[in-house]
Amino acid sequence: MHVDDLASPSILVLAPRLEHNLRAMQSACDAAGMELRPHIKTHKLLPIARRQLELGAKGLTCAKLSEAEAMLPSGVREIFLAHSLVDHRQAARIAALCDQLDELRVAVTSEAHAETLITLAAQVGRPLHAMMAIDSGLDREGVRDVASAQRIAARLARAPQVELAGFYTHEGQFYTKPNDQREAGIVRMLTDLRAIRDAIDPALPLWPGSSMTARAIADGHADGVQAVRPGAYVFGDMALSTSTDVMPFADVALEVLATVVDRPTADLALIDAGSKTFSSDRTAAGVSAVAADGRDLSVVRVNEEHGYLRGADVASLQLGERIRFVPAHVCTVVNLTSHVTLIDSDDYVSASWPVDARGCTQ
Template identity: 60%
Template structure:
């Protein structure tokens, strides 16, 4: 019998998922939602993995949120019965795929994000020959899609009401602006956000649900929902990254479940080590302080610059690194890292437990 593979046997760069920590993160968020009586509809754009979606559903998630139709199609294999594609669909060519998803699922919803987009969505929906359930986007500060205030929401509701193939079923927001700075539970801005969402909803139909909640805010939103919020849709919490640890502080470093294992390949000058992972592994996303990745063990260096296949490691601890040394890093933004990988390696402590192909990798259509 051959000995089980360990992470020491793997070529780098490689994406490692700590299975036990992944499960703790899934169960922790689920518990917070269950205790508050709020549904969890996790966003799968972070992991793009059927086995992770299946674990989220088995833990109690009500349904899944996806960014694109391709992600939703890939996630059908998870057994999900409810999905929300939180994106501004406008292309009538997508009608057959939308119809197929609506046919396969018990509850399939898409986004209505402005009057003009709703008009295009109505045209798409008409081609499906069915009535599409829509969630209205409310912009609560990100400045991306959605009605900017309650009056704009009322106008959008009137447009949707005139669309014979659209059925308004609720409201959502993505409060991505909370990612810029440290977050403390009890932040008054969360209350303000919930109030503005509920005010927009109450003026249109008090019976409809509101679904805010990203990985920074979800537990706080759930804890203070008091019946006002029906679901949250966090994504990155399953793995964690520097956005959730070093920047906002809602996760501890020890709670991160995904690492990029990289090898030191050269030390060309004092204060600089080069690793074999660059922008084609970490992506080009960085923290507001300009950092692409930090070592998982807290040593005093960082990936401060990247080329495609090189990471520049600088900082006080860089000179102590040895050529050939393997270092696990926490990336700045985990969602873009997973989307660049063909597969992730699942580890149980030091052993390789499984290899998961990234099912929805590149499913951006």
């Protein structure tokens, strides 16, 4: 089957670019002497998780228990759950994961959360290895100062079933930082992270996690960093390419195939992919997607089943014409579809992969 035979909208994964992205990140980490523990929240696919592990990933990072459970058939032996676990109803599932893995690491995200995690660990009945979150500027979870980190470490030291195993952060704030300030920002971030870690125990690992910074850390700032946890690098999107220049636009490995279904006015076209395909995520300029072939075509508004196309090349579009788009944010696109279609360099279909962890939010 050729891509022209597919129904639209379809989510296309460009196999050669995917393999390039997977190999490039693993090679960068290997050269830096760092572990790669990729976050699967972007791809949610067992075939990609298996390939990451085959290439040398030390383990996987997941957001929710259901994601971790969905990834077990990949053969993964180490998983980090980078989210605040608090619900006693999850104790049996956490215990089951502990029993099926060589190592399950959980997050401790604040002083208040430390108390809840200790209580939960008693119900799990298994030793839990906890990574302490450090807020590096996103203003989400994580300790804000050394004193708070020291109090959490002291509290965990008194808890028989929770061991402090390291530190992590998610530096998502770099998506909105000016490109020319990124390098200096990474240096400051890592300096601050090391200061907190070293005040507790310099021997404990430090695991930052973002596709915005992973290559930069590997290429010149790996000192004192044991692992990185990028997710979106496998596919890329507008956020990583046109918006921030972290990766070339030509390396983006996921595209949305859509069809022009109407031309209400001379400067507006409608496509059959809306918020149920692209999600509501947009760039700072309000763009949900751009044409992958370089034409001046942008999805500037979405309803559930319609995308609104604007741009200089709208005037040349014909009803029924099919266009491939690069989305603003890839993670939500994958989670909205039931399967992705793998295509080769000649645009022939080589596989259809179900999204194994689709909707895994619990």
